[in-house]
Amino acid sequence: MAIPFKGTKEQEAKLMEVIAAHKDEKGATIPVLHEAQEIYGYLPIEVQTMIAEGLDVPLAEIYGIVTFYTQFSLNPKGQYPIGVCLGTACYVKGSGDILEKIKEILGIDVGECTDDGKFSLDATRCIGACGLAPVMTIGEHVYGRLTVDEVEDILKKY
């Protein structure tokens, strides 16, 4: 959780444009949050505060919305975002254990990012590769028919 905010002036200018474009709309908060996440990749306190101030909506309300919807993220994506499929096929083939192993190795929970910003971890729904179950993705790369023992070596490659 200790990843410092590295927003740029350009990103801020973009966000301000988005806020200005939606400001007087009813129900502007969610579209603005979506676009803000596009810009920053996630919604840290700094970004939520800018939105609260810009739209004149309480910060607690914004945070309530961000934590309600799973598509909003409080944490940045890592350089290598990991997705472990918890769809039915992968799950019965043991992807839950794989997820636990990754959590243990990286010391982070689902939705979090390692302190060095290298890996972030998500549990995904079915990614449509059931034939390869259990499956995890790292960035664009897909690893199938995984066993718990293979995980450590795979992560070492990054």
Add this chain to the structure above:
Amino acid sequence: MSENVNIKINGAAMSVPADYTILEAAREAGIDIPTLCYLKDVSKTGSCRMCIVEVKGARALQAACVYPVSEGLEVMTNTPKVREQRKLTLELLLSNHDRKCLSCIRSKSCELQDLADELGVEGISFEGEMTEHDIDNVSPSIVRDNKKCILCRRCVNMCKDVQTVAVIDTMERGFKTRVSTAFEKPLSDTACVNCGQCIVSCPTGALYEKDNTKEVWDAIADPEKYVIVQTAPAVRAGLGEEFGYPMGTPVTGKMAAALRRLGFDKTFDTDTGADLTIMEEANELIERVQNGGKLPMITSCSPGWVKFCEHYFTDFLDNLSSCKSPHQMFGAVMKSYYAEKNGIDPKNMFVVSVMPCVAKKFESGRPEMEADKLRDVDAVISTRELARMIKQAGIMFDKLPDEEFDVPFERASGAGVIFGATGGVMEAALRTAADTLGGKSVEDIDYTEVRGIEGIKEATVNMGGMDVKVAVANGLGNARKLLESIRDGKADYHFVEIMACPGGCVNGGGQPIVPSRDKMDVDVRVQRAKALYSEDVNSKIRKSHENPDMEILYSEYFEKPGSHKAHELLHTTYIKRNKY
């Protein structure tokens, strides 16, 4: 919307206004429907499902608190299906509730406990996983214990819609849903103003005041300490409720007797501090008017309001009167004038304020609130905490004789008493300013236009040939509206009174808890204010400047209002605070 519609409740025909809900109609017909999330004028979320009723023609059971009446509506409130469902819903709520009633601060004033009793809950059939929460007790005023929270959202609606402070909201969803602050910060790290209206809105023990009674007991037990207690005006208007008196019964005499029996060395009345505040504030107002100072001047007695201004209306900080609030002034007088006069070492003095307010706990800890390294006030307890102390001490309140406050300072004015109701500070100030500006004693001193519970009140009062324009706001949502209209140039006043709590201090966050169902029938703000206005009418002295102690204090110590010494001890400063 004065048209009526004809409906039937439990088979009985009745005609009710068309804008009623089933809940309101039933209540008028003498039918009690259990509620938890509903709080009149504050919260109407329809989420707890306790008030479900059968509506003829409707597929499912309906929530009476949000279901509007209509012509021909037929409702059944007491069928086996309704009773069973309510009980089931309550058991589900209880299944994720920290059921430590024996040690809960709200035991016997808990709406959840009451309902479990009323609906005949015999056991919890749904033992399962419980949500885990940490207690947030960092704030000097408010403690949050989410393990007791039933997610009714009454606190959220109070904080957001009524007070427009909005530092708490519902976070996450499903089983993880919780009431919290943005980024789970402790309340004290947010722009919470400590008004405590969340506490008096909470049906359970999820929100309560930081308890300071232990420090007070310890001080009383310490033979080295000279312990002085002072009580705010609104306390006498509420304390009786804790001992079975009807709402609005002033219990000043019994309260003074109880405090003496608790072992305080001196029992004084903050009303004297209120009179002193008026002396200073009226003088400040006249100076500002005559010397082109910043106007409108805004009262600074309500620490919830002051912090609200410091977070949200920093452009109004210069408008705030520099006067400390009455109990802080009184504390400062105790540790200076009173200590000197009576040969008491002020370092051994311990001043306790009994307040209808939990923001006073924060206020008394502000770094500004001291002189010569002596805190003005050492501990603040709420009306509820005083009631607990009286009970712990085995004092039978109703058997107590009526006693007076201690001498000196036993003769505060009626103006000081009405400080506890919205408009009271304004009226007290007007009584003194009218005499000062007019140069003679004004007879007609009932400024009824500033009384009452309307959110924003305005008046123009002619004083010594000058039209003085004043406004009064109670509740921070109303304060926000008033300040915005001043900021936009739509209104201009000389003097503005703002109290953070709706109705003023009588309805403060430290006052006895009133069950939500009682709030449907009585207006707490009106009933408790009556106690203060009746005490004012019966006072021999009704103007602050006619309180003989003021004459003594100024001639023996402060010289005159606004003097150098007065500024050192009785005035303060404010700071800008962040909104986030």
